[in-house]
Amino acid sequence: MSTLTLTTRGALRKSHLREANERLVLNLVRQTPQISRSDIVRITGLPPSSVTFIVNRMMRDGLLCEAGSQGPKQVGRRPVALRLRPEAMMVVGVEISQAHSRIVAADLHGHMLRRRVVGWRPDHKLFLVRVREAIRALTERISASRLLGVGVSLPGTIDRTTGKVIAAENLGWFDVEAGRILSEGIPTNFYFENNAKLGALAERWFCEPGSKPLENFVFVVMRGGLGTGVIADGRLLQGASGEASEFGHTILYPEGRRCVCGNSGCWEEYASDLALERLYAERRGIANGVEKPDAEEIVRLGRNGDALALAALRETAAYLGMGFANLNAALNPEAIVVGDWLASGWDLLRDWVWEALRSRAPQRYLTRLRIVPARHGADSMLMGALALAFSEFFTQSSGSNGRGTALNSVSLHTSSA
DSSP: OOBOOBOTTSOBOHHHHHHHHHHHHHHHHHHSTTOBHHHHHHHHOOOHHHHHHHHHHHHHTTSEEEEEEOSSOOSSOOOEEEEEOGGGOEEEEEEOOSSOEEEEEEETTOOEEEEEEEOOOSSHHHHHHHHHHHHHHHHTTSOTTTEEEEEEEEOSEEETTTTEEEEEGGGTEEEEOHHHHHHTTOOSOEEEEEHHHHHHHHHHHTOOTTSOOOSSEEEEEOSSSOEEEEEETTEEOOOTTSOOOOGGGSBSOTTSOBOTTSOBSBTHHHHSHHHHHHHHHHHHTOOTTSOOOOHHHHHHHHHTTOHHHHHHHHHHHHHHHHHHHHHHHHHOOSEEEEOHHHHHTHHHHHHHHHHHHHHHSOGGGTTTOEEEEOTTGGGHHHHHHHHHHHHHHHHOOTTSOOTTOSTTOOOOBOOOO
16 A cells, blocks of 8 residues: 655645655665665566666665676676665664663664673662763764664663653662663664563564564563563554553462562563572572572573473473463464573473463464574664664654654655655
8 A cells, every 4th residue: 555645734745755765765675685676666666767766866875785786697687786885874772781781883784883881780870871971982983974873772661752761660760761861962863662672673673684574473581570572563562652562560370479560470470580580599498688590590500400490490481381372362473582591591491381381272373373582682672772773764754653663564655756
């Protein structure tokens, strides 16, 4: 279906259509290696003259270049492949995490070129100021004309417009003006999103070149709790106020363990990294206040045959399977993508998770479901922060609300140029 950009008086604004078509062509080149001008005409339905005009304009701007002829020999001129010039534009990605916060500068392909790491500080203002200085150090090395913006991955419930952390209970952050502190004095666009949702965005945005991205899936992150990001029909599921897909706080046991959110029996209390660490410490008899192994270490212990680690992993896998049954019933996803310690230990836990899932859901509901480790592993949220800034540039058109929700989708706009 064609989308027309209208002014408030109903007249077509040609400059908006031109910009939208330029983004459309640029995104096609990004997604499709070795695409040619004739391929773009065939896919978009745009007139050949319009495609030629757009491609030539973006080549003059240094965004595209020709990659040589492609295809078998034939009569006449062979199609010439186009590709992005990855060094033409850059973005900065920021991942806020209690373990460590990372700030990276990356090219148009998402290759990380420079990075900084900021250690955690209990004083959130001091901590965020230090992160801001790391952002400043990277952005000052990029010319304003080449910097697309800064994407920021934040924990908890956030205001995506301002970057305010409304509640990140496991950090003790409530009404923290993270976005204001991080962006103060840095003259570029900032984009903010919840970390689990950015894990999902990374999985879709940075999929295998030329492959069909997943349209309906759930990304599960288990770092400092349990978060989920949902892609539904190719778009991030946001809900009425941007707080959708908080499946970590759905209830497994109404009279269960008290959760930091104030409820009882939340899935997070049984299947997160914190839950696994607590369970192992209880079985090992590690006293409160004594440092205990983290989830990744428990996975390593399990690989080495530690019986208590394996028992804790198996029990946690059962709770994961219960939650996955709920995700499958509610969303009917193509896949559940798992990150963090579950991704690194998936070969250990896979059979136990599926055993629990099959005991909770009829087989006919599971025939098309896949559970797979995250493509980007521990970098998922950081890659998602990069993708957030990229998506604003590649897919936003005038009249849209942006916010990186269009992902890889192609929206055809009709115009002569």
